[in-house]
Amino acid sequence: MLDVAGKVSAEKKIAKGFLDKFGALIGLILLSVTLTLLTDKFLTLDNLMNIFRQSSVNCLLAIGMLLTILTAGIDLSVGSILAISTMLMGIVVVKWGMNPILGMAVCLGVGAFFGWLNGILLTKLRLPHPFISTLGTMNIARGLALIVTAAAPIAGFPYMIQFVGREFIGPVPISFLLVIIVYVGFHLFLTRTATGRYIYAIGGNKEAARLSGINVNRVLVIVYTMSGLMAALAGLVMVGRVNSAFPLAGLSYELDAIAAVIIGGASFFGGVGTVWGTMIGALIIAVLRNGLNLLNVSADFQMAVIGFVIITAVFIDVLRQRASKM
Amino acid sequence: MLDVAGKVSAEKKIAKGFLDKFGALIGLILLSVTLTLLTDKFLTLDNLMNIFRQSSVNCLLAIGMLLTILTAGIDLSVGSILAISTMLMGIVVVKWGMNPILGMAVCLGVGAFFGWLNGILLTKLRLPHPFISTLGTMNIARGLALIVTAAAPIAGFPYMIQFVGREFIGPVPISFLLVIIVYVGFHLFLTRTATGRYIYAIGGNKEAARLSGINVNRVLVIVYTMSGLMAALAGLVMVGRVNSAFPLAGLSYELDAIAAVIIGGASFFGGVGTVWGTMIGALIIAVLRNGLNLLNVSADFQMAVIGFVIITAVFIDVLRQRASKM
Amino acid sequence: MKEDGRPKVMVILKTLSSQYWKFVEAGAKEAAKKLNVDVTIVGPSSEAKIDEQISLLEDAITQEPDALVVSPSQPVTVIPAFEMAKKKKIPVLLVDTDADWDDKVTFLGTDNYTAGKKGGEQLASMLKPGDKVAIIAGALGNTAMDHRVKGAKEVLQAKGIKVVAEQPADSDKEKALSVMENILQKNPDIKGVFSANDDMAIGALRALEARKLKIPVIGTDGTIEALESIQAGNLSGTIAQNPYQMGYKGVETALKAIRKEKVSKRIDTGVDVITRKNAQKKMNFLKGLLD
Amino acid sequence: MQAVKETSLLKLSKVNKSFSGIRILKDIDLEIKAGEVHILLGENGAGKSTLIKIVTGAYRKDSGEIYWEGNRVAIESPLDAMNLGIATIYQELNLIPELTVYENIYLGREIKNSGKFSLLNQKEMKKRVAEYLKRLNLDISPEDKVSSLGIGKQQLVEIIRALMMDTRLIIMDEPTASLSASETETLLKIIDDLRKQGIAIIYISHRLDEIKQIGDRITILRDGCKMATLPVKKTSTEQMIQLMVGRQLKDQYPKESFTIGAEGLKVEDLRLRKRKETISFTAYQGQILGIAGLVGAGRTELARAIFGAEPIESGKVYVFGEEVTIRSPQDAIQAGLALISEDRKGEGLILDLDLEFNMTLTSLKRLKQGAFLRFKKLNEEANRYLHELRIRPSDVDVPARKLSGGNQQKVVIAKWLATNAKVFIFDEPTRGIDVGAKVEVYRLMNDLVKQGKVVIMISSDLPELLGMCDRILVMHEGKMTADLSREEADQEIIMKAATGGIQNA
Numbered sequence A, B: 001m002l003d004v005a006g007k008v009s010a011e012k013k014i015a016k017g018f019l020d021k022f023g024a025l026i027g028l029i030l031l032s033v034t035l036t037l038l039t040d041k042f043l044t045l046d047n048l049m050n051i052f053r054q055s056s057v058n059c060l061l062a063i064g065m066l067l068t069i070l071t072a073g074i075d076l077s078v079g080s081i082l083a084i085s086t087m088l089m090g091i092v093v094v095k096w097g098m099n100p101i102l103g104m105a106v107c108l109g110v111g112a113f114f115g116w117l118n119g120i121l122l123t124k125l126r127l128p129h130p131f132i133s134t135l136g137t138m139n140i141a142r143g144l145a146l147i148v149t150a151a152a153p154i155a156g157f158p159y160m161i162q163f164v165g166r167e168f169i170g171p172v173p174i175s176f177l178l179v180i181i182v183y184v185g186f187h188l189f190l191t192r193t194a195t196g197r198y199i200y201a202i203g204g205n206k207e208a209a210r211l212s213g214i215n216v217n218r219v220l221v222i223v224y225t226m227s228g229l230m231a232a233l234a235g236l237v238m239v240g241r242v243n244s245a246f247p248l249a250g251l252s253y254e255l256d257a258i259a260a261v262i263i264g265g266a267s268f269f270g271g272v273g274t275v276w277g278t279m280i281g282a283l284i285i286a287v288l289r290n291g292l293n294l295l296n297v298s299a300d301f302q303m304a305v306i307g308f309v310i311i312t313a314v315f316i317d318v319l320r321q322r323a324s325k326m
Numbered sequence C: 001m002k003e004d005g006r007p008k009v010m011v012i013l014k015t016l017s018s019q020y021w022k023f024v025e026a027g028a029k030e031a032a033k034k035l036n037v038d039v040t041i042v043g044p045s046s047e048a049k050i051d052e053q054i055s056l057l058e059d060a061i062t063q064e065p066d067a068l069v070v071s072p073s074q075p076v077t078v079i080p081a082f083e084m085a086k087k088k089k090i091p092v093l094l095v096d097t098d099a100d101w102d103d104k105v106t107f108l109g110t111d112n113y114t115a116g117k118k119g120g121e122q123l124a125s126m127l128k129p130g131d132k133v134a135i136i137a138g139a140l141g142n143t144a145m146d147h148r149v150k151g152a153k154e155v156l157q158a159k160g161i162k163v164v165a166e167q168p169a170d171s172d173k174e175k176a177l178s179v180m181e182n183i184l185q186k187n188p189d190i191k192g193v194f195s196a197n198d199d200m201a202i203g204a205l206r207a208l209e210a211r212k213l214k215i216p217v218i219g220t221d222g223t224i225e226a227l228e229s230i231q232a233g234n235l236s237g238t239i240a241q242n243p244y245q246m247g248y249k250g251v252e253t254a255l256k257a258i259r260k261e262k263v264s265k266r267i268d269t270g271v272d273v274i275t276r277k278n279a280q281k282k283m284n285f286l287k288g289l290l291d
Numbered sequence D: 001m002q003a004v005k006e007t008s009l010l011k012l013s014k015v016n017k018s019f020s021g022i023r024i025l026k027d028i029d030l031e032i033k034a035g036e037v038h039i040l041l042g043e044n045g046a047g048k049s050t051l052i053k054i055v056t057g058a059y060r061k062d063s064g065e066i067y068w069e070g071n072r073v074a075i076e077s078p079l080d081a082m083n084l085g086i087a088t089i090y091q092e093l094n095l096i097p098e099l100t101v102y103e104n105i106y107l108g109r110e111i112k113n114s115g116k117f118s119l120l121n122q123k124e125m126k127k128r129v130a131e132y133l134k135r136l137n138l139d140i141s142p143e144d145k146v147s148s149l150g151i152g153k154q155q156l157v158e159i160i161r162a163l164m165m166d167t168r169l170i171i172m173d174e175p176t177a178s179l180s181a182s183e184t185e186t187l188l189k190i191i192d193d194l195r196k197q198g199i200a201i202i203y204i205s206h207r208l209d210e211i212k213q214i215g216d217r218i219t220i221l222r223d224g225c226k227m228a229t230l231p232v233k234k235t236s237t238e239q240m241i242q243l244m245v246g247r248q249l250k251d252q253y254p255k256e257s258f259t260i261g262a263e264g265l266k267v268e269d270l271r272l273r274k275r276k277e278t279i280s281f282t283a284y285q286g287q288i289l290g291i292a293g294l295v296g297a298g299r300t301e302l303a304r305a306i307f308g309a310e311p312i313e314s315g316k317v318y319v320f321g322e323e324v325t326i327r328s329p330q331d332a333i334q335a336g337l338a339l340i341s342e343d344r345k346g347e348g349l350i351l352d353l354d355l356e357f358n359m360t361l362t363s364l365k366r367l368k369q370g371a372f373l374r375f376k377k378l379n380e381e382a383n384r385y386l387h388e389l390r391i392r393p394s395d396v397d398v399p400a401r402k403l404s405g406g407n408q409q410k411v412v413i414a415k416w417l418a419t420n421a422k423v424f425i426f427d428e429p430t431r432g433i434d435v436g437a438k439v440e441v442y443r444l445m446n447d448l449v450k451q452g453k454v455v456i457m458i459s460s461d462l463p464e465l466l467g468m469c470d471r472i473l474v475m476h477e478g479k480m481t482a483d484l485s486r487e488e489a490d491q492e493i494i495m496k497a498a499t500g501g502i503q504n505a
């Protein structure tokens, strides 16, 4: 673990971040190799693109979740925020027939608003843990999503809105390109900006961060707002994918997002975790589901297998770390 | 917060434990008063007993959850463990026609086994956080519960098994008496035994606990085993309540259990939390649901109201603590 | 077409985690055997996992079957995937729940609204105008159950029966029990209950039994547990759909579509109103399927 | 002093330990005799704590043998060590903040009721702890929550915990680092008593005066190698330093004098929360201002209040003549203040993050271009302090957790030097750092003064205050009780003011 060579350039350091996640990556590779051997459909361009597309919603939710977990927090409301922001977009665009651009702005704005609300509840009302505040907003947002159309789904979005979630450039789904852009952006944000570093600092030691002159509350509000924004963006992708907004969209997605972050090597206690690890975590989940689908494993067995693979994937990482400490 | 008077007797301290939870208690009282004013059916003996009975499953899950949260952990698998342990009891008792006592032993044994498995995964495989290990077992146990009878429920349990979940002594449901006994037991366990104290110590500072000669792994395995056992006990109550075991029983009940623990004043970071706080947390949730039913609040609004009340209940506690610090 | 020349049909259901869907599965399997079709049946872990169902659908299309038989959890959500299937010229059939998509081969099933209406009629037939009833609904946003509730409610109200409580119990037996207990606190004088599925009906029944209230309860679905309860004289009736037929006919019709035979756009698999009179027969039929 | 018994209690032979492939301990031999006070001395990072952690079972050795009373033993867990009769006061506090004092003291070896389900006998535990606290005349209640105590009192709890065990050997890793002079005296007396009872002590400290006072034999480590074991009485301070750092150290307190300048920090009628008295003082350019006092005198509280880390009731603060309103550490930094906290683990460092991260955290605003940080600059800056403060290992990518206590302290100092502060408040800056490094810190203070910065040093180490400060304020129970010039100040008068004997401020 220690870099004996001493001086490491900034670039190397980023690469090290990659290598640190080797465990999860090994898990992903092992999983993929196994699936390639088990079914000839797995390693096809078509299928890989499928996986990317299928993982994109979770990838977007997970990156927001990563931010909150880095600060030793959590955001249970992402799935509900996804629902309310897309429902409101549906009302604005489909029901009221307003401009799709405006609709997208509404979607993102609503997401950011609920995220901001989470941040404010946490910092201004000083609720003891984001579990409470986001559990609250999770219920409130879901309730609102159900109320606005009396639980009816909204279909018939204009092409412009469906574009991101639906279209391809060549064989590559645009939703996955979006994910890549977002991830690169967050990678830069977390490693190259002061605020990014503050996020790690707060998660590592909140009191030390505060005494270092960091405006902890401000950073937390930013973090939760971003998580809400990412949930809305995930919603936008989802609307394109399923051609509709519906009030139960994103139900219990928070678990998958958290799992991606943790499988990707982040720590629940804050301060540890990377953007790329999270992506690998999300891909592991997506590949696993895809593989089980291709193998036509029945749903009940899928559950058991998923449980088993999650434990194994993380265990491989534990083994690797233990080995590297020898 | 600091006890100025100095010497406090053991009895007073228990009372203080109660008072420390005053915030949640205030929340509960306010909620109850509101409901009493809104509907004359709320404050009837019958209805109160209803609430106690309805909260008993969550109370039992929450007490196990409390133990894990006290050690700075979590147990996502409680709902699934509830399902698999009751399903297996159903197979043993209903399908194979074996002795009900044996069946109950199987139920509790299976619960304890899965809990123990959680503990072993965490301590022996050294998975980084119980989120992973219990997410794994959550999926595995649910998968198995679905597999064992191909998703069919099992009904027709003998009276002996239904007894706990179903019967009353006078107006008092036996399930709630069971909860009281379990809670008193855990109160004594946590405050009066060495192992109980170790649980707080591990949550407060794991390394310090280890250096004090505490066998941290042993205590963690005990904690998760107990959580599994309590999930199975909750299952026993549930089977009595609905006279059947079904594979989707307890689905997403972990969220309610966690909410009860946190509303009851425990800290996610471990080391802080009480048995009685947890009970109040569980009662707040039960009273809330009961009240919404009594008021015939429509389904869509229910969610939003629940979210709002959770935030408010905890916020009252925050306000109280802030006031007492002045 | 598979190497062995058998046509390949993929069946994507809402879930396989309940008996109802196991019956659909049994029907599809039986058809596979009888008609010599290669049938694969999959479904997500729960009906709420809408995204998972879409993924299943996409992954099924990847495998290029000769036909798809789909029961969408949220009808509108599957349309983009259906379009993908269309591009690959894979015919799509819907079972149990319809979707508004012009290029579907057919829809086989009953409609939940009708089922709800029948349930309402059955319940109304046991009551008189002015009686109070309660409705136990599924989780809000569960379209199928919403439709059942809507149908039942309309009929009940049309017959002058008062719906005094309508509460969700998330398809959970234990929650239904709690909800019923609470409803009884407020409305001890209700004369009947309609439940959007059988599990919740059985939960509600428990609450009534505890209060020694003997009033009619009507469920929906026709699970074995419900049939047993009806035979025991507890549950008054259930609106049974024909999941087995949906599965069987689904595959059968898919085969027809593959062979480019003419297929009717709407195939009704019918509902049975089950009461004590015909419960045994239905039970024998269902039990026969599970062996 | 009683003659050292010649029976060997603990013997280490050829003990080795590596972390991540780097050898920290190299073939260490060590023998502890019953009833002796054995000193371990060495620079920060020499391996002292690592060595004792092998004895206490906190770490496992890579190779080598351990003998207890002549028998080879395997110590694989802290419990094994305890069962042998080894009690330890670790360098870093190891208390459970949410538990009470008595619960912490008895943690892991609770007294239980006989029979009755082996429930805890809380009454008995409380009673015994209360008696012990009374005997030592300490103002701590057995039922105080540990988190409500200041760091000094926490250290005392940790010490009492070891003392109340039934032991043959007590290991103390810098026990006096957070104690005041009088408490240190009490501890040293206790140690003398223990020695008389035949209990052996391994004592680690960077305070040479203490070492001289109580040590029987001394073992000196350098870079993981044992240099020598010598009788303390026959070894001079110079010799010790020479063996330890490999060179002579001319002057322990390199005091330089400058001409007094402007009023740098002026505090006027500052009233702290829950205190009645107000505090006023001024720190000037060109001076090092010392603040002395006993543990709990309120020095840390004062510093934190000035820095905006704690709310204040009333009062004004001027920085170079300008009134500033400070409501948060952010405001304080904006106003040009820096506070080097006394609690490096809790308030100073982000332990899981690397040194570069920690050292540059306070100055990121300065080290960016547009929105993005300049990595090269960050790296340069971090490396500069690494060398200036001689931090080891000298690798900016190591997480702070892996540094020895003293090196961690240096990282905290570096972090604040990197800011452009005008006023530096050092709270116990040399706590836990070795004599060589102390001199570096003093030189740094001199440099800061030279650059026209204002330096305030809160310390419980009187010789250090006397050696380095131009003026010394003394606090007692939240009040300023003396304002002494360098000439006026001596140990006696400070102690008198610190215990409330005089009030002339």
Ligand SMILES: Nc1ncnc2c1ncn2[C@@H]1O[C@H](COP(=O)(O)OP(=O)(O)OP(=O)(O)O)[C@@H](O)[C@H]1O
Pocket (backbone or CB within 6 Å): D019, D020, D024, D042, D043, D044, D045, D046, D047, D048, D049, D050, D051, D091, D392, D393, D401, D402, D403, D404, D405, D406, D407, D432, D434
């Ligand atoms: N867990 C660890 N992992 C890696 N390196 C470590 C670890 N613990 C200590 N070290 C390294 O071992 C060396 C010795 O550390 P140790 O804590 O024993 O020093 P020390 O002599 O006690 O110093 P101090 O006087 O500062 O307390 C240091 O270089 C430190 O960085």
Ligand SMILES: Nc1ncnc2c1ncn2[C@@H]1O[C@H](COP(=O)(O)OP(=O)(O)OP(=O)(O)O)[C@@H](O)[C@H]1O
Pocket (backbone or CB within 6 Å): D147, D148, D149, D150, D151, D152, D153, D178, D293, D294, D295, D296, D297, D298, D299, D300, D301, D302, D342, D460
């Ligand atoms: N976090 C805290 N909560 C409650 N009381 C505290 C806390 N920190 C310190 N105190 C108390 O406040 C008083 C002043 O403590 P402070 O730490 O400021 O003293 P000090 O002179 O700096 O001594 P020390 O050498 O311990 O740092 C003490 O009585 C201490 O016990």
Ligand SMILES: [Mg+2]
Pocket (backbone or CB within 6 Å): D048, D049, D050, D091, D173, D404, D405, D406
């Ligand atoms: Mg040390």
Ligand SMILES: [Mg+2]
Pocket (backbone or CB within 6 Å): D299, D300, D301, D342, D427
């Ligand atoms: Mg201090």
